[in-house]
Amino acid sequence: MTALKFLARRVAATAATLFAVAVVLFAASEVLPGDAATASLDPDATLEDVARERAALGLDRPWPVRFAEWAFAALRLDLGTSAVSRQPVVEIVAEPLGATALLVGVTAAVTVPLAMAVGLISGLRRGGRADRALSAFSVVAVSIPQFVTAGLLVLVFADLVPVLPAISLPPLGGTPLDRPEVLVLPVAALTLFGASWAGRIVRAAVIDADGMPHVEAARLAGLPERVVVFRHLLPAALPPCAHTFAWLLSGLFGGTAVVEIVFNYPGLSQTLVAAVRKHDTAVLEGVGLLLAAIILVSFVLADLLVMAVDPRLRAAAR
């Protein structure tokens, strides 16, 4: 019951946030100079052609009217049609969403355990040789811009030692999963950053938890270190970690543009960037809302996870 109430509140908040995001995206698209009519202008067009195109796309009406129209259609799950390619937004977004979900899924499957391991090792042996080496590596990996990391990976593994494909080209009639090697470099580029960044935060959480009285008490009681770590320390370190990974996941969904461009991976970020450039408001709203929804849902999930492991929060929610 309490979890339900919590969920209901969160769902309402999520809906309100999505609405706000929709308004902001629409307004932002309006503020940018030009519109879909000028963005896809034919060099042989005349100014009258531009005006006609604008009228045909309905862009000559005030934006609140167009927004209301779009919003009511969106409520009926009709996200409209691209002003550029004239395809339904749902069709345009479906393929990149699948591709991104795969990329993010594989990256998360590698990154989360790796970050936990890195964080635990360096947190428990802070100041030790392993900690210093891992910390130094993490700081470097986090500070190098992603396009450099990705470019270096291509240079080394596709050019100098050609063992992996330079771009993520799935086989004809298949998906990247049919040729998993195309995922290796994009996942590696994302993981290098993700695991280093999340590892630093896990390390801090582990250090904090390590100093807690109940962990100290468990140690003094003579429990084996394994039990201390997994039964007492980790649950205490989990809340900050869960939120870190929620951040990481949602960041990955919207923030893989650089990696997508370097490896020609046809994901959501590319779609978003192209929609902004072409003033394709319907596609922009579609992708933007999808990303916002993913981010909001992953935080709700993180909260639920934290509630599940932390008895105090369960009590507070009551």
Add this chain to the structure above:
Amino acid sequence: MAQEFDRRSVFRLGLLAGVTAVGAPVLSSCGGGGTSTGAGQSGGAGKPLATLKVGAPHQVTDSEPGNPLTSSIGATLLVLRHVYDSLMVLDNGEYRYQLAESVEPNADATAWTIRLREGVTFHDGKPLKAADVVHSLRTVGSKPSNRASVYGVVDLANMSAVDDRTVKVPLLVPRGDFKESVLVVFSPVFPDGLAQFAKPIGSGPYKMVGRNGTTTTLVANEQYWGGKPTVGELQVVGILDAAARLSALKAGQVDYAISVSATGAKTEAGSADIEIRRGGAANSNALSFAMNQQLAPFDNPKVRKAVRLAVDRQALVDNALLGLGSPADDVVGKTLPGYADLPARGRDLDQARRLFAEAGVTKLTLRTGEIVPGMLNASKLLAQQLAEAGVELTLQESAPDAYYADLTTLTKHPFQAFYYVNRPASVHLAAVTNAKAPFNVTGPPAGYQTRLAAAQAMADDKAREQAFRALQKEFYDEGGDVVWGFQEQLDAARKGIGGVRVVQSVQLFDQATGPA
């Protein structure tokens, strides 16, 4: 990188559109490549290829390849040109009939008669008929086709099939340049009634068999009327980023990369496995600093002349384009049909200084942005060159994505960096310098507009060509463009790939061959 891609796409439309072509049909390359081949001729010294993979620019939001209503650039355009034939093309420096056998005007060029080639069949086995042409032109000539404006002068409703091989095309105004300004620009033909292009049907050398993610697969049309293609299967792989296209080529994932960066081309110049193919001026962008004659201080012809004389074109090409281009002489259309062979424009600092002094100009402002790679560097260099002529140039920088978005801004700025696709002069002047054109940034006077309209209406080919030469001369002497360089299309290919033709800035692979 990707930043310039988009805006260029708009202008590349012009390419597609048309009409650019081809001084040297195989991009004059570093030694390699086959010989020039027209459809049906032999493909050079190499061997036929079972499969060829081509990496071409493509964005996820681009339309499905093969749809003639939303063709844009790169991969979509490449597929379009292999699947469909056009009524006319600009090939190897001249206007050629493809599906048309003849195109003749009436006495005052208000109605044109298109006679069709015999013995052409579509991929579905049906023969080409006049009704197909009527349907095709109506479809690409009206919305939602993104090339509808090309057909602005055509009376589409009253177009008709006279018999199976004859189409009558009435115009709304007399146009002697109907062939080069309309048919050559964009006239793909598909069967009557075809309105869904998910499964495109054309009469071209390739049939589209499928699409997977960003890869489109085409197979040879063995019955092609222009000769059997030498490449059995053509895979067109859409790759957004120029650097990624080059990486894919180096890693062997594609055999040919369309459009690589100048830096990439320089880096790979010494490569043992890859060769860079330069498009020459025929396949290039014409880069300009455009002065608007309607606005001060460029309403004074002395100021325009002074700027033209102060510019060191070779230095701009060498530095801003890394030498991968050639100097231009203020008029678009060099090496293409109808060019007036205007004299090369030299630098004359003394005269420029004197003219600026006479006009009382000591300061200018240039609106600029990285609208094509190298434009910002060119603008900075221009500032140095003008400083040598005693004028201080301030650069007002805009983001490339927003550069063309606001059409009013474009017409209000006296001096701005600009670029055009290098097209035949008559097509360029007609499309871009007319009073209604959104990209008319040089503001030619009313008299010029009258002469331009008169030239377009001339039915006699010789007289019209003369009139357009005179307009080019007028633009050269009095106009507002400082077209300073041609930025060549740069491709990269696996060594030994030959027989690739470039027709209207689109690479055609139907006669391509591999290493012998």
